Amino acid sequence: MTKQEFLKNLKEELEKNKVQNVQDILTDYEEHFVHGLSKGKTEVEICEGLGFPSVIAKAYQTESLISEIKNPEKGFNLSLAVTVIGRLLVIAPFNFLILFIPGVVIFALLASGWAVSVAIGSASLALLSMLPFLGTVSAGAWAWVTGLSTSFGLLGLAILGGMVMFVITKYIVLAIISYLQWNLKFILQK
Amino acid sequence: MNAQFKKGVLELSVLTLIGRKDYYGYELVEEISKVLEISEGTLYPILRRLTEEKYFETYLQESSEGPPRKYYRITKLGKEFQKEQFKQWVEFNQQIEKLIGRDII
Numbered sequence: 438m439t440k441q442e443f444l445k446n447l448k449e450e451l452e453k454n455k456v457q458n459v460q461d462i463l464t465d466y467e468e469h470f471v472h473g474l475s476k477g478k479t480e481v482e483i484c485e486g487l488g489f490p491s492v493i494a495k496a497y498q499t500e501s502l503i504s505e506i507k508n509p510e511k512g513f514n515l516s517l518a519v520t521v522i523g524r525l526l527v528i529a530p531f532n533f534l535i536l537f538i539p540g541v542v543i544f545a546l547l548a549s550g551w552a553v554s555v556a557i558g559s560a561s562l563a564l565l566s567m568l569p570f571l572g573t574v575s576a577g578a579w580a581w582v583t584g585l586s587t588s589f590g591l592l593g594l595a596i597l598g599g600m601v602m603f604v605i606t607k608y609i610v611l612a613i614i615s616y617l618q619w620n621l622k623f624i625l626q627k
Numbered sequence: 628m629n630a631q632f633k634k635g636v637l638e639l640s641v642l643t644l645i646g647r648k649d650y651y652g653y654e655l656v657e658e659i660s661k662v663l664e665i666s667e668g669t670l671y672p673i674l675r676r677l678t679e680e681k682y683f684e685t686y687l688q689e690s691s692e693g694p695p696r697k698y699y700r701i702t703k704l705g706k707e708f709q710k711e712q713f714k715q716w717v718e719f720n721q722q723i724e725k726l727i728g729r730d731i732i
Binding site (some may be wrong): 462465466468469471472473475486487489490492493495496499500501504533 | 651652653654656660666667668669671672673675676679692693694696697707731
C-alpha cells in the first residue's frame with residue numbers, strides 16, 4: 438500500500454465506523470508518514486508497520502465509546518451503554534459464554550423487579566379510578582378515605598420501587614461495562 | 628511475547644514513557660515497537676483517548692529537520708492515573724507470582 442492508498446482507506450473506514458474528528462486523525466497519520474520517510478523508510482514499510490486501516494478504525498471507535506461512557510459529566514446514557522456492550526460482545530464473542538448464564542439470571546431478577554413495581558403502580562391507579570364509585574355509596578366516607586390513602590400509599594411504593602430498580606439496573610450495567618473494559622485491553626489489537 | 632500480555636500493558640507503557648519525557652507520535656511509536664511488536668497504527672487511538680481524558684496535553688514544536696511535531700505531555704491528572712495503574716500492575720504481578728512462583732520449569 439502507498440501513503441495515499443492508506444490514508445484513503447483509513448478515511449473510508451473511519452467514516453464507515455462513524456468516528457469523529459476524521460480530519461484530525463488523518464493528520465496524525467500524515468505526520469507519521471512524513472517522519473518515517475525522513476528516516477529513510479519507504480511508504481510500503483510504513484504502511485506495514487501501521488497495520489490494517491480497518492483494524493485502526495475499529496480501535497478508534499471502541500476507544501471513543503469507552504471515553505464517552507467514562508465521562509461523568511454526561512451522566513448515564515443507557516442506549517450508549519447498550520451499544521458499547523453490544524460492540525464489545527461482537528469484538529470478543531467468548532464474552533457470551535462468560536456472561537450468558539449470570540446474564541440470564543440477572544436479567545430475570547431485573548425484569549421481575551420492574552414487573553413488581555409496575556404491578557403495584559397499576560394496582561394503585563386502578564384503586565384510584567374506582568374511588569368516585571365508592572364515594573356514592575352511603576356511609577362510604579371512611580371507605581373513600583381508606584381507599585384514597587391506600588392507593589396513594591401503593592403509588593408511593595411503586596415510585597420508590599421504580600427508583601430502586603433504576604439504580605440497581607444502572608449499577609449492574611456499569612459493572613458489566615467495567616468488566617468488558619477490563620478485557621477489552623486484551624482483545625483490541627492483533 | 629504472547630500477544631495477550633502485550634495488549635494488557637500498552638496503556639501503562641504509553642503513560643509511563645510520556646511521564647518520563649515529552650514524545651511526538653512517531654518517536655513514541657518507534658520506542659514502543661522496539662520492545663513490543665505491535666500494529667503501530669493502533670497506538671494513535673490510545674494516545675487520542677488519553678488526551679481526550681485529559682491525561683495528556685499536546686503542543687506543536689518546530690524542528691530543524693522536517694515539519695513541526697505534535698508533542699504529548701503528561702498532565703497532573705495523567706500522573707495520578709499512571710501511579711494508580713502502576714500500583715495495580717505491581718499488585719497483579721505479586722499475586723500471579725504467589726500463584727505460579729518465580730521458577731522457570
